[in-house]
Amino acid sequence: NAAVGVQLLALTGLASLGCRAPGSRPVPRGTGGLLLASALAAVGVLAINDSQAGWAVAAPVLVIVVASVVVRRGPWRWLQITAALGVMGAGVAGLVWLARLAVWPDVALRALHPVRQQLWRTALDLWGQHRLTGGGAGSFAAMSPLAIDPDTAPAHSSVLQVASEFGLIGLVLFGLVLVAGLALALRGDAATAVIAVSAWTALFVHSLMDHLYHFGSVTLFAA
Secondary structure, three states, X not given: OHHHHHHHHHHHHHHHHHHXXXXXXXXXXXXXXXXXXXXXXXXXXXXXHOOHHHHHHHHHHHHHHHHHHHHOOOOOXXXXXXXXXXXXXXXXXXXXXXXXXXOOOHHHHHXXXXXXXXXXXXXXXXXHHOOOOOOOOOHHHHXXXXXHOHHHOOXXXXXXXXXXXXXXXXXHHHHHHHHHHXXXXXXXXXXXXXXXXXXXXXXXXXXXXXXXXXXXXXXXXXX
């Protein structure tokens, strides 16, 4: 739900820019109120769920949306793609580093449920057994002792889920999907591109510690 709120926040910003674009058609009366209600709904979803990870990725997205709508400009595209790939890469590096630790630092245990440590360790072990192709679809749940609970059947990490079940081949394909999404997001003008890129990047970073892509509503709003 928090992930949907972040995407809705970005969509509201994009719609606001579209309404104010030079040469755009006159918008129906009440559109401004609808956009404001959508923005408040997005923040409300985040507040109701009170997801720490959701707030962490929503804060920069909110700043970017407000700045883009007010200034109607954005940074150069090469800077956007560099920043997005850098954030994604740093997130993956941090995930792998944390997953490999035998004992998590206190700050990580305060932010993340200890169950994730066991889930991520199981995913790493499965990937280590099948580096290239992974264990196959559904193999993580078959290997994990926590899969008896539907909520802990996934690895709660997109990268580790793909790595454990589809190996390096799956990671390459997953990476191509992410890059394709960034390429599509960059097709608009600089102001709209930075909102779309930030939302796409935020979803991936959030997915490193939760199973967000499993939910149709999240991927629908992101698309």
